[in-house]
Amino acid sequence: MNEIQVQELKHKAENCNCEECVLKHLIFNYVPEEESDILCSVKRERSFKKGEVIVRQNEPIVDFFYIKSGIVKLSKVTESKRNHIITIAKPHDYISLLTVFHGKNYAYSMTAIEYTEICVFPLNLIVDLAMRHGNFGIGLLKKSSKTADDIIDHFIQNNSRNLRGRIAMTMLDFSLNIYKSHIFELPVSRKEIAELIGMTTENVIRILSEFRKEKIIKINGKEIEIIDFDRLKMISDHG
C-alpha cells in the first residue's frame, strides 16, 4: 500500500462513525491506531429490511459481520429439512464468531428480523490483524467463547422446561434483554418462536392465548404487553 492510499484510508477513517462500535473498542485496546483506522476504512456498511437474508447457510465464508443496529436471527436447516433458530442476536453481539474461524461455509443463515445495519469486514483482514496482534486474537477468543456458552446455556434452559415455561422464558427474554420494556412488538412470527424453542406453532399460539386469558400478558397481534411480571417469572422458573 503506498502513502497516498494510506492517506486516503485515514481520511475515510476519520469520517467513520464507529464510536459506539464494540468491535472498534476491542480493536482499539489492542491494536495501534493506524491499523484500526485502516480496518475501519475498509469496512462496508450494509442495511437489510425486515426479512432480508444477510448470509445463507452453506455459502462460502468470506466476510466477518458485526451488527451495528437491528435484530438478527441465526438459523439452520437440518437434513430432515426442519428449520431451527439457534439464537436471536442484538447489536454488538458477535454472532458471526460462531463458524467463521474453522469452517469453509457458513453453518447458519443470518436473517434480519428488524431493519438492521451490518458492518462487513473481509475475514482475512480480521484474521491477519489477529495474527499480528495477539491481544486482539484473545479478545475474539473471549467473545467467541462467551457467545457459545450463552447459546449452550439457552439450550439447556430451554430443554429443562415444559412448554409454558419456554414461552414464559422467551417473553421475558424479549422484554428484559432485547427491548428492555414491558411492552414490545414481537419481531418474529409464532412459527419462528416455535422454531426457536422447539415446539409446534399451534402450541405457541395456544399457550400465548392461555397467558392472555390468565391475564399475564396482553396480546394485540404482534404487540405483547407483560402485565403480571411475577407470575410470568414464576412460570418460567417453573412450573
Next chain:
Amino acid sequence: MNEIQVQELKHKAENCNCEECVLKHLIFNYVPEEESDILCSVKRERSFKKGEVIVRQNEPIVDFFYIKSGIVKLSKVTESKRNHIITIAKPHDYISLLTVFHGKNYAYSMTAIEYTEICVFPLNLIVDLAMRHGNFGIGLLKKSSKTADDIIDHFIQNNSRNLRGRIAMTMLDFSLNIYKSHIFELPVSRKEIAELIGMTTENVIRILSEFRKEKIIKINGKEIEIIDFDRLKMISDHG
C-alpha cells in the same frame, strides 16, 4: 528466568512424551521451538480413575486442560438442580476451550468416565503465548469455534429426534466416533445417557430393551454389541 533454569526446562522438555499431542502440534506450527519446549516442560500430567472429578463447576479457572487419553464428560447443574451432560469428550478434544477464556469460574464440571490422563497448563501461560504469537491464538480460536459448533449441532440433532432416534444416535456415536467398534463397553450409566440426551432413565432402559428384543443390539450389562447397524442408522435418521 536465568540460563540454568532454561537449560533445565529444555532438558525436561526432551523427556516430554508429547509427540502425539495435537496441542503441541498446534503450538509447534506457530511458535518458536524454545517456547513450546518451555510450555511442554511446565506441563503437569494428572491421571483420574473412572468417576473422579477433574474440575468442578463454579471453581475458579486457573488451568487449561487437555485430554491425553481417556474419556471425559462435561456436565452442568442448573438452578433447578437437574444435571445435564453437555458432551462426552475424547482424547485431543479441546473441551476446556469452552469457558476458560471469558469466565472467572468453570461453567461445567469435568469428570473422567474412564481412566483418563490429562495435561494441565497454567491458563495464563497459554494466554501469554497466544498474546505473543497470533498464529497460536488463531489456532485456539479455530478449535474453540469447532468445539462449540459441534455441541450446538448435537443439541439440534438431538432435539429433532424422538426418544428411539436419540438412543439410536447415541449408540452410533459411541460405536463410530468414540470406540470405533461395533462392540463396546458403555462408559456411562443409563442415568447419564438420560442426562445427555434429555429423557428419563426409565425410557433409556425401556428403549434399549426394545432394541434388544428387535434384535438390533445385544446387551450384556454395560456391554453393547450392534447387530443390525442399518436398522439402527435408519431409526437414528428417523423413524
Next chain:
DNA sequence: CGCGGCTTTGATGTTCATCAAGTAAAGTGG
C-alpha cells in the same frame, strides 16, 4: 448383611404433536 444406587418392568396419566377447519392478513397479478 444391610443399605443405597443402578437397573428393570409395568401401570397410569399428562403433556404435547398432529390433524382438521376456519378466520384473518398480506402479498400478487390482471
Next chain:
DNA sequence: CCACTTTACTTGATGAACATCAAAGCCGCG
C-alpha cells in the same frame, strides 16, 4: 383496485409419545 393465492393465526378434538409413580431384583461397598 379487486379477485386470487398464499401465508399467518387461531381453536378444538384426538391419539401418541413420554414422564411419573410404584415395586422389585441386582450389585457393590462399608
